[in-house]
Amino acid sequence: MTDTSIRDSTREREREREREEEEQSEELACPECGGNLVSDEERAETVCSDCGLVVEEDEIDRGPEWRAFDAKEKDEKSRVGAPTTKMMHDEGLSTNIGWQDKDAYGQALSSRQRQKMQRLRTWNERFRTRDSKERNLKQALGEIDRMASALGLPNNVRETASVIYRRALDEDLLPGRSIEGVATASLYAAARQAGTPRSLDEITTVSRVDKDEIARTYRYVVRELNLEIKPADPVSYVPRFASELGLSDEAERRARSLLETAKGEGIHSGKSPVGLAAAAVYAAALLTNEKVTQNEVSQVANISEVTIRNRYHELLEAEDGLGAV
DSSP: OOHHHHHHHHHHHHHHHHHHHHHHHHHTBOTTTOOBEEEETTTTEEEETTTOOEEEOSOOOOSOSSOOSSHHHHHHHOOOSSOOOTTSTTTTOSOOOOSOOBOTTSOBOOHHHHHHHHHHHHHHHHHHOOSHHHHHHHHHHHHHHHHHHHHTOOHHHHHHHHHHHHHHHHTTOOTTSOHHHHHHHHHHHHHHHTTOOOOHHHHHHHSSSOHHHHHHHHHHHHHHHTOOOOOOOGGGGHHHHHHHHTOOHHHHHHHHHHHHHHHHHTTTTTSOHHHHHHHHHHHHHHHTTOOOOHHHHHHHHTSOHHHHHHHHHHHHHHHHHHHHO
16 A cells, blocks of 8 residues: 555545544534533433423433442443342352253254253353352352242342341351251341341241241341341231232221331230231221131231230220220
8 A cells, every 4th residue: 555545544534533523513512502412310311501402311321230439349340241149159240051952043953962062051050169168159049039039029138138148158157057047047137127027937938947947047147247137017017918918008007007006005015026917907907897807817927816816906905095095
């Protein structure tokens, strides 16, 4: 290539760059008044700073979902792919080989290719869990996910339970205790921290360990990790019980009112929060003329009918006593 052709090519690139800059400057100008355009990230809009014209709306936020406060943290978090999660032992950063024996065009693989893919899956699984700690973590997080799904707990509770279990593993709290026991205790603690508690009996029905071991391990984990967990509030059980029984909003409000009255009278002290919540729901259903039997409430709350009857009378007496005052 001659010097003349090189200079011509350079000039052409410069002219092309200038045209692109002019087009960008025109795009950044308001079509009405020619003012400067400003991006409003909170409202996902592009507006004119002079006349207020909304030039573009419902913009897509193409930035990351994480924040970084220094260059090192930014480099560590910079990535592509799905968001990281504590619910997987490798935080979701590794890759999986799909179970479908098909190629990129959806065609079935030959028998020889299927055997090859199966060997690759086996080695991939071995590489994902490099040591005993990762195998332990993988088993425990699988248990947490299984139990949370059975109990209908949201993702934030599963994330918190995974973090609690990781802390217990890092601080060497597992020797002498089963993986299932610590995983169950972590989920029980996370559910109470998130304000979506499940009773110990409910947790026991989906766990592979007995109730006494869960309670013992839970106390140990909370004490050793210094977890701040408030006593269970009976009111937090009411929405779930009312929803499963198909009660109206009025009945739910009445149940909350009964429990607030019981707290004011000090009746809740020393009583099971699940029992109080179940009794309040049953009493509220009767007061609002909604047909619910003690047996139905007992099955939803997983407590005995005797407990419901006892707490039911106590709640009504507290309500009557407050009305008399």
